[in-house]
Amino acid sequence: MSYDKCVRCGSCVKFCPIFDAIGEEQFSPRGKTYLLQVMDQIDEDEELGREFRRLLFQCTMCGRCAEICSSDVDLLRIWHEQRAKAYETAPEEFEYIEALKKSLANVRNIYGLPMDDRAIYWVDELEVDFPDIEDRLYEEGKNADVMIFLGCLMSFRGSQIPVLHSLIDVLERMDIDYLIMGAEEFCCGHPLDLIGDEEGAKELQKHNRGVIEAAEVKQVVTCCPGCLMQLRNHHQLDAEVLHHTQFFDRLLEDIPKYSQKEDFTYHDPCELHRLCEVKKEPRSLLKKMEIEFREMELSCCGGGGLLRLTDPNLSDKVIQLRAQREKLNRSTVITCCPACREQLLGTDLKTVDIVELLDQVMRGS
Numbered sequence: 329m330s331y332d333k334c335v336r337c338g339s340c341v342k343f344c345p346i347f348d349a350i351g352e353e354q355f356s357p358r359g360k361t362y363l364l365q366v367m368d369q370i371d372e373d374e375e376l377g378r379e380f381r382r383l384l385f386q387c388t389m390c391g392r393c394a395e396i397c398s399s400d401v402d403l404l405r406i407w408h409e410q411r412a413k414a415y416e417t418a419p420e421e422f423e424y425i426e427a428l429k430k431s432l433a434n435v436r437n438i439y440g441l442p443m444d445d446r447a448i449y450w451v452d453e454l455e456v457d458f459p460d461i462e463d464r465l466y467e468e469g470k471n472a473d474v475m476i477f478l479g480c481l482m483s484f485r486g487s488q489i490p491v492l493h494s495l496i497d498v499l500e501r502m503d504i505d506y507l508i509m510g511a512e513e514f515c516c517g518h519p520l521d522l523i524g525d526e527e528g529a530k531e532l533q534k535h536n537r538g539v540i541e542a543a544e545v546k547q548v549v550t551c552c553p554g555c556l557m558q559l560r561n562h563h564q565l566d567a568e569v570l571h572h573t574q575f576f577d578r579l580l581e582d583i584p585k586y587s588q589k590e591d592f593t594y595h596d597p598c599e600l601h602r603l604c605e606v607k608k609e610p611r612s613l614l615k616k617m618e619i620e621f622r623e624m625e626l627s628c629c630g631g632g633g634l635l636r637l638t639d640p641n642l643s644d645k646v647i648q649l650r651a652q653r654e655k656l657n658r659s660t661v662i663t664c665c666p667a668c669r670e671q672l673l674g675t676d677l678k679t680v681d682i683v684e685l686l687d688q689v690m691r692g693s
């Protein structure tokens with residue numbers, strides 16, 4: 329087993345956001361790896377098994393431990409496999425997963441809201457400035473160059489509407505031929521992937537693939553790194569899949585200069601930076617706008633790995649700790665992930681998506 333390679337050096341411990349928040353060894357990657365080794369050596373221990381299953385879901389799946397480990401313990405894959413095994417062994421311990429699965433099976437989104445609501449609230453809001461926005465919603469028979477895949481968070485959360493407004497504004501200014509999947513979009517399957525339900529995820533992805541293929545698009549663009557990962561790795565698309573920062577960085581060379589009055593810090597979303605390896609383009613866009621920024625310590629916002637669902641208090645604790653450290657710098661946090669944005673909005677830090685900055689410079693404001 330790969331976890332046998334753990335030599336308990338402890339390099340991973342201090343980088344784990346959960347250990348950082350709780351300070352107890354069993355929550356750390358080394359602690360969980362040790363528990364796995366112990367469980368291999370003793371007869372089934374009900375109490376230990378239950379504790380280990382709980383710990384597996386008190387993790388943001390940020391991948392920092394796997395990146396740090398010099399013994400090549402494939403930690404992220406281990407957490408994935410063990411989560412699937414945990415859910416299979418004791419489904420009764422995971423009521424929230426049952427609720428999530430039911431919601432995805434019935435209405436194809438994580439919120440349990442009616443499917444049509446995917447393109448209701450934000451459409452109503454955006455219509456004021458973009459009266460023809462409904463024409464951009466995908467329907468059978470429509471084609472375009474680019475398909476915008478919003479994902480559950482951006483489709484349903486009011487807090488994401490300013491980002492969506494900026495995204496549409498920039499696309500319109502650039503005269504991009506695009507469609508938005510809207511009510512035809514199903515969840516990308518990322519939440520199911522995080523609990524090892526490959527079949528469930530595949531079913532959602534098959535539907536999305538059908539819509540994307542029917543629209544004959546050349547590119548699929550999303551602002552959500554979790555959706556990006558699923559669209560790229562599991563949807564089996566012929567179309568190219570890009571994060572919005574990649575899409576804009578490729579097309580925009582001469583961007584007006586941003587009139588900077590505040591200090592900025594750039595926060596790398598874990599799934600974008602570490603799991604999708606999109607590191608260059610967000611920074612390149614900021615440089616093209618001549619924005620000066622500080623790099624935030626590479627650490628998770630606490631919003632990934634379903635932690636908001638499995639342990640919202642712990643998720644809050646992770647982001648509040650980061651916010652306390654950042655507050656000293658009094659800067660606005662730039663990011664480009666809807667989940668990171670949600671987490672940051674729960675603190676007293678100011679946050680902005682890169683596309684909002686892009687929109688501001690294009691509007692000349």
Ligand code: SF4
Nearest residue numbers: 334335337338340397
């Ligand atoms: S860094 Fe790797 S080898 Fe070291 S304690 Fe963590 S998992 Fe074990």
Ligand code: SF4
Nearest residue numbers: 344387388390391393
């Ligand atoms: S994936 Fe992130 S949160 Fe989970 S154990 Fe590793 S470092 Fe900690």
